[in-house]
């Protein structure tokens with residue numbers, strides 16, 4: 192019998208995949224080195240990988256332009272805007288998939304809007320079968336923060352972290368990592384206050400305090416920046432009974448060291464068990 196393999200869920204944040212301050216600008220060089228680091232690290236550990244990425248300056252600006260929020264009602268005024276926002280998310284997805292192909296990484300793009308539906312702003316109905324089938328076929332499913340149809344005339348714009356939270360009802364990952372442009376959650380937005388202090392561990396003893404520190408993004412962002420990231424990773428940690436991690440992907444080697452455990456990496460660990 193084949194040994195049970197570990198599964199990793201890793202998100203490349205829009206804050207690192209793109210320049211969030213410049214519309215439709217992918218950080219292709221950084222994406223290439225990050226993807227290759229993730230690929231090397233997961234192969235070395237023998238784990239299966241589900242990869243996700245955020246939207247950064249692709250969908251967020253379009254969403255803001257059309258008055259879209261994390262959830263709302265589809266109207267005559269935003270119906271096309273919602274579509275255009277989704278096309279922007281897909282455009283970045285295609286850019287990332289093509290970089291992966293250059294690296295011989297067998298990713299398989301799967302749009303969350305094709306496997307789930309939102310109700311009251313949260314993903315309620317759906318299936319993870321396309322993801323698990325792709326994994327069994329030796330692919331790295333590639334999901335992303337997406338524009339998702341809602342029941343009763345509603346829509347949702349869901350972060351990759353919330354897609355991961357949904358998938359964790361079906362897949363039992365051993366490690367969940369959200370890679371961004373900063374080392375984790377700080378006691379204030381480090382882009383606004385340079386002496387902000389990194390919080391190394393988020394646990395039951397400080398979660399409420401840390402949630403109050405975590406804010407939105409400085410740039411156009413409809414899914415809620417660090418605040419949403421923390422809420423979703425906390426839910427995931429409680430659901431799967433494992434730690435989740437936020438890590439700075441701008442430092443070469445950080446992701447490799449965190450995934451393989453080769454070296455300690457200053458970052459935030461979220462642990463809902465303690």
Ligand SMILES: Nc1ncnc2c1ncn2[C@@H]1O[C@H](COP(=O)(O)OP(=O)(O)OP(=O)(O)O)[C@@H](O)[C@H]1O
Pocket residue numbers: 203204205206207244245246247248336350370371372373375376377378379380381382404405406407408409412414415416417418420
């Ligand atoms: N207390 C805090 N600690 C750390 N970051 C914070 C805090 N409050 C707000 N932020 C902001 O949250 C941002 C990270 O969230 P953001 O959603 O922009 O990144 P991302 O998830 O990589 O992007 P995307 O949602 O496009 O994938 C940081 O760049 C920072 O500016």
Ligand SMILES: [Mg+2]
Pocket residue numbers: 245350414415416417420
């Ligand atoms: Mg985000």
